[in-house]
Amino acid sequence: MPSHRRLLVVAAAMSLLLAGCASIPQSGAVHVSDVKPADDSPELDFLARSPEKGATQEQILRGFIDAAASPANLYQTARKYLTSGFSDEWNPDAGAVIDRDVDRDYTSTGELSMSVDVTPAAGLTAHGQYAEIASTPVSLPYEFVRVKGEWRISKAPQGILIDAPTFALVFGAYSLYFFDPSFSALVPDLRYFPRRLTTPTQIVRELIAGPSPWLKGAVVSAFPDGSASETVQVVARDAQVPLNSEALKADQTTLARMKQQLTSSFSGVTTIGDVTLYGNQVAQDVPTLETPSVQQPVDSRALVMRGGAFGFLSAGGDSLEPVRGLSDTIAALSPTAVTLGPGQNTAAVRTPTGVVSVRSGAQPVALDPRPDLIAPTVDAYGVVMSVPSNNPSALTAFASDGTPTPVATSWPEASSITSLRMSRDGTRVIALLQTQGGPRFFAAAVIRGQGDKRQIPVQLGEPLALATADGTPKDVAWVDELSVASLTTRDDGSSVLVSQQIGGPSVLLDASNGAEQVTGGNTDRDVRLLGSDGILEQRQGNFWQPRIDGVAFLGTQQGL
Numbered sequence: 001m002p003s004h005r006r007l008l009v010v011a012a013a014m015s016l017l018l019a020g021c022a023s024i025p026q027s028g029a030v031h032v033s034d035v036k037p038a039d040d041s042p043e044l045d046f047l048a049r050s051p052e053k054g055a056t057q058e059q060i061l062r063g064f065i066d067a068a069a070s071p072a073n074l075y076q077t078a079r080k081y082l083t084s085g086f087s088d089e090w091n092p093d094a095g096a097v098i099d100r101d102v103d104r105d106y107t108s109t110g111e112l113s114m115s116v117d118v119t120p121a122a123g124l125t126a127h128g129q130y131a132e133i134a135s136t137p138v139s140l141p142y143e144f145v146r147v148k149g150e151w152r153i154s155k156a157p158q159g160i161l162i163d164a165p166t167f168a169l170v171f172g173a174y175s176l177y178f179f180d181p182s183f184s185a186l187v188p189d190l191r192y193f194p195r196r197l198t199t200p201t202q203i204v205r206e207l208i209a210g211p212s213p214w215l216k217g218a219v220v221s222a223f224p225d226g227s228a229s230e231t232v233q234v235v236a237r238d239a240q241v242p243l244n245s246e247a248l249k250a251d252q253t254t255l256a257r258m259k260q261q262l263t264s265s266f267s268g269v270t271t272i273g274d275v276t277l278y279g280n281q282v283a284q285d286v287p288t289l290e291t292p293s294v295q296q297p298v299d300s301r302a303l304v305m306r307g308g309a310f311g312f313l314s315a316g317g318d319s320l321e322p323v324r325g326l327s328d329t330i331a332a333l334s335p336t337a338v339t340l341g342p343g344q345n346t347a348a349v350r351t352p353t354g355v356v357s358v359r360s361g362a363q364p365v366a367l368d369p370r371p372d373l374i375a376p377t378v379d380a381y382g383v384v385m386s387v388p389s390n391n392p393s394a395l396t397a398f399a400s401d402g403t404p405t406p407v408a409t410s411w412p413e414a415s416s417i418t419s420l421r422m423s424r425d426g427t428r429v430i431a432l433l434q435t436q437g438g439p440r441f442f443a444a445a446v447i448r449g450q451g452d453k454r455q456i457p458v459q460l461g462e463p464l465a466l467a468t469a470d471g472t473p474k475d476v477a478w479v480d481e482l483s484v485a486s487l488t489t490r491d492d493g494s495s496v497l498v499s500q501q502i503g504g505p506s507v508l509l510d511a512s513n514g515a516e517q518v519t520g521g522n523t524d525r526d527v528r529l530l531g532s533d534g535i536l537e538q539r540q541g542n543f544w545q546p547r548i549d550g551v552a553f554l555g556t557q558q559g560l
Helices: 013-018 058-065 072-079 084-089 164-172 199-209 252-268 327-332
Strands: 098-100 103-110 113-120 120-122 130-131 138-147 149-153 162-163 172-180 185-194 232-236 238-242 274-279 303-306 310-315 335-342 345-352 354-359 366-369 384-386 396-398 404-406 414-422 429-435 438-448 457-460 465-468 470-477 484-491 495-501 508-509 516-520 526-530 536-540 544-548 552-555
Touching: 058 103, 058 113, 058 149, 072 414, 084 149, 084 396, 098 164, 120 429, 162 164, 164 172, 172 199, 172 252, 185 252, 185 516, 199 252, 199 354, 199 414, 252 274, 303 335, 310 327, 310 404, 354 384, 366 384, 366 396, 396 457, 429 484, 438 470, 438 484, 484 516, 495 516, 516 552, 526 552
Parallel strands: 098 162, 238 274, 470 516
Antiparallel strands: 098 120, 103 113, 113 138, 120 130, 138 149, 172 185, 232 238, 303 310, 303 552, 335 345, 345 354, 354 366, 384 396, 396 404, 414 429, 429 438, 438 457, 438 465, 470 484, 484 495, 495 508, 516 526, 526 536, 536 544
16 A cells, blocks of 8 residues: 555554544544545435344344444434344444445454454544544454344444445535634534434534534634534424523524524535524524625635736736735745735735735834744734744744734644644644654644734644645645645655545545645635746646746735
8 A cells, every 4th residue: 555545553543433432533643545525415324224034143243234324213224233232222323433445354253252354544423523543454343142043233332333435425524613703704613424314403412512622712602501402303494493591591693693603504404594593492583693704715816926026827827916005015025935814905925034024005014033934824813923944833923013922832743844824714724744753734723812912823722633645745725714735745756735624534636746835725626736847737627737837936815
């Protein structure tokens, strides 16, 4: 198996899975998986077979594993393979082990026991959080007894075992949405749930339970502590969400925000078109608020430095349209990297003498004079984050007036950092670092201060490990509000681009040799590469097509 396809060991990952997928690894090496993302198929259930009379232990075990892929009627068919006592104990929603192949090894380990050898590709927690894990083979234990002369399973791991192709059909990807602390943007938290009639109820309960652990501190929920909901009914495409008295104590603005969270979180359920909140079986009159942004679009044109000028590359041509109020100032600074802030009225610029903030109609402000700085990033508040490549723990946030604030990080094992990018909503960063064990690609929550520093990042949350190809780290980019990409160069000189939704499977894409920089846009089609030869390329289908040469560097955009 090629090195870039190997999943390195994530400590204790399998023991967590066998314990019921209680948690997922948030650090360590995670490399590229072969699991393909779930598609947009309609909700479905497999027709599972019931146990046959006279079936052997192996036939019962194979039948149970196959039937557990069907969540219909609370896994009614799968439970027929279990003893009545264990059927009450078995919780299929405790999580999932997702293995690569359907050709599993079934081994008798005793007169009343068997094991199944699997090679996991990923794991799913009880809360629907997906993580690619170690590819080390493991054995899952099962025990049997005879019930009225027929073999039945009396003990098995909690959760289900499912192969990757079946997982992509049975489970759907659903983004739960939480607010940034200013309530101006909705932030996605990707989860995977079985496609079934109870999916809306599961979405509501997980939304009330709160964000994934790695996002805590960066996002907030409108749902008060103690909120709860019963079964969600969908009537004529209207999701009727019953809330308890604790949730209904909220003021009208909070109720409206709760509805906004629900509406956005139901966007992946094809049977839902609207949301109604209920209390004591009475529909609540909820005001309509301005809809917060879900995705911050960027200009679809490439932002480049070329021929001593900085601006947007014209569609189909080679001329540059300047960024109003910024391009001339930026070009005069002899820049080597630029991140254009939201609204296109501010920019963080790396120059030969350090990082500089440029604002429309104002003089540049020198921020960070330290040597060996990586490309800076900037958020909606005009806060610039900068760090030396050889000192990843020295991350610093600079306010618009130049005041520095150290940002605590959680990657002490990193020896260098290649790239750091802020999400367009300002709640998360992605970083590509070098460690003794190789390159590591992380996402982390951006935790801001209190009082006068409420707009200033002061800490990054515990890093969430993302898929990384082996080799020399080059660059990372946000493709949209949930998808990211990392660029590395293998030892043989070939370039590798790994695309991944945060909280979902990764996909390996070959890139043109010599690729040095990657930028995202609004869709996968907007991803661009810049080679060491100055040739800008854009993806067309399965291939990279040259667009223009003579490009010094690609600028990064943070939104319109």
